[in-house]
Amino acid sequence: MAVTITSRYWNEHAETLSRDQIHTMQAAGLRALLDHIMAGDNMYSRRLKAAGVDPADIHTPEDFTALVPLTSKDDLRDEMQSTGQAMPHLCVPRSEIRLAGPSAGTSGSSTFQAFTAADLDTNIEMIARIQWAGGFRPDDVLFLMTTPFAPWAHIVREAAKRIGINWIIFDDHVVQNINRYAGTIENLRPTVMHCGLSTLRSLTADPDQTRLGDCHHVIVSGAELGPEARLEFQNRLGLEVTTISGHGSDFNLFAVECDQHDGDHWIGEENVLVEIVNPDTGLPVARGEIGEMVITDFYRRATPHLRWRTEDLFVEKTGACACGRTGRRFTCLGRASNRVTAGGRHIHPYQVEASLAQIAAGRNKEFALVRHKGDPGFLDLRIVNAARPETGNTAVEAIETHLGQELGTRVRVRFVRELSMVGYKTLRVIGPEMDPAPD
Numbered sequence: 001m002a003v004t005i006t007s008r009y010w011n012e013h014a015e016t017l018s019r020d021q022i023h024t025m026q027a028a029g030l031r032a033l034l035d036h037i038m039a040g041d042n043m044y045s046r047r048l049k050a051a052g053v054d055p056a057d058i059h060t061p062e063d064f065t066a067l068v069p070l071t072s073k074d075d076l077r078d079e080m081q082s083t084g085q086a087m088p089h090l091c092v093p094r095s096e097i098r099l100a101g102p103s104a105g106t107s108g109s110s111t112f113q114a115f116t117a118a119d120l121d122t123n124i125e126m127i128a129r130i131q132w133a134g135g136f137r138p139d140d141v142l143f144l145m146t147t148p149f150a151p152w153a154h155i156v157r158e159a160a161k162r163i164g165i166n167w168i169i170f171d172d173h174v175v176q177n178i179n180r181y182a183g184t185i186e187n188l189r190p191t192v193m194h195c196g197l198s199t200l201r202s203l204t205a206d207p208d209q210t211r212l213g214d215c216h217h218v219i220v221s222g223a224e225l226g227p228e229a230r231l232e233f234q235n236r237l238g239l240e241v242t243t244i245s246g247h248g249s250d251f252n253l254f255a256v257e258c259d260q261h262d263g264d265h266w267i268g269e270e271n272v273l274v275e276i277v278n279p280d281t282g283l284p285v286a287r288g289e290i291g292e293m294v295i296t297d298f299y300r301r302a303t304p305h306l307r308w309r310t311e312d313l314f315v316e317k318t319g320a321c322a323c324g325r326t327g328r329r330f331t332c333l334g335r336a337s338n339r340v341t342a343g344g345r346h347i348h349p350y351q352v353e354a355s356l357a358q359i360a361a362g363r364n365k366e367f368a369l370v371r372h373k374g375d376p377g378f379l380d381l382r383i384v385n386a387a388r389p390e391t392g393n394t395a396v397e398a399i400e401t402h403l404g405q406e407l408g409t410r411v412r413v414r415f416v417r418e419l420s421m422v423g424y425k426t427l428r429v430i431g432p433e434m435d436p437a438p439d
């Protein structure tokens with residue numbers, strides 16, 4: 001069955017499996033992973049033995065989640081310390097590794113992941129589904145901005161080639177190089193791009209700009225995007241922006257928006273078990289409740305992740321999607337710890353993004369919440385507004401009023417020229433020491 005450019009899916013069979021088929025494939029895949037892990041001495045086989053888990057008792061995904069303990073990145077770091085190995089979770093001989101590299105290392109010391117040839121093949125296939133859903137097609141010219149040393153850089157490139165994209169312009173992804181990226185877009189005229197949201201906003205900050213070169217589809221990662229902000233990209237710049245949410249640095253796996261824009265579909269549930277658990281108890285939450293995403297990428301053989309805590313909060317959408325994809329849909333709410341207390345309320349960046357997107361003065365602006373030592377009694381917000389500083393006061397007041405109503409607390413806004421970044425992401429919560437506009 002040939003994929004044509006008008007096809008809705010890259011892999012129709014995989015993207016429209018019934019939930020029963022997925023369940024059966026997950027049961028078999030989890031069993032096979034357990035057999036693989038227990039055949040050797042590695043971090044997971046040691047942990048399962050220590051927890052008294054007998055893999056023979058595990059036949060279904062439900063057995064798996066009930067019996068197998070959660071794993072955190074700190075567990076891996078502890079094992080790295082105690083064994084002196086870079087990859088204590090490596091479950092194949094080194095001779096079988098075809099790709100390995102560090103995680104992006106934005107939080108603490110780097111960890112490492114590795115891939116066999118088969119691991120790579122499956123991962124690349126799943127990322128091709130994401131790119132297709134984001135509108136990438138054969139003969140597009142792709143401008144790929146990403147952290148060059150992480151395995152993701154290789155995988156995302158190979159996925160584009162698999163789709164039929166022959167020309168890939170590759171660059172790193174740091175804020176200091178924005179002018180170079182703008183020059184590349186102007187001169188080499190890519191038609192599709194993959195970058196972070198703050199990069200796209202920086203490249204399109206001039207409110208009089210009406211195009212971004214020849215670019216028509218962009219996949220953005222790294223932050224939430226309010227619905228009205230997505231429409232603004234479409235109306236002002238003719239850009240179809242698709243968000244993905246998930247984990248580039250540890251998993252190279254994401255959920256992707258479809259043309260219904262109602263949550264992000266997980267891609268490849270026949271290869272990966274996704275759970276949403278209560279971060280305090282580790283127990284599954286009811287569908288539609290907020291919880292932490294936990295991932296088991298049971299297709300992997302080199303460095304799989306067993307019930308791996310992502311530390312990111314998600315909420316699952318209920319009901320079927322009109323696009324026909326059967327992958328569960330999630331909305332990413334960001335890090336559990338990424339919030340501030342303001343006027344007695346806990347406020348998360350995703351709430352601020354959603355509210356800002358609703359008004360012109362705040363739409364598609366990068367921002368940060370200032371976390372003070374105690375609750376200052378109001379939300380203290382910094383918004384990047386480099387293009388039109390003269391529009392100052394009216395805009396500030398409009399945003400303060402709107403957000404105050406939306407979030408139920410008093411809001412103080414200050415426009416700033418720039419905000420602190422970590423890699424290609426704007427830090428959404430900053431301490432007073434990083435505040436570009438302190439008292």
Ligand SMILES: [Zn+2]
Pocket residue numbers: 258259260265321322323324325
């Ligand atoms: Zn859909």
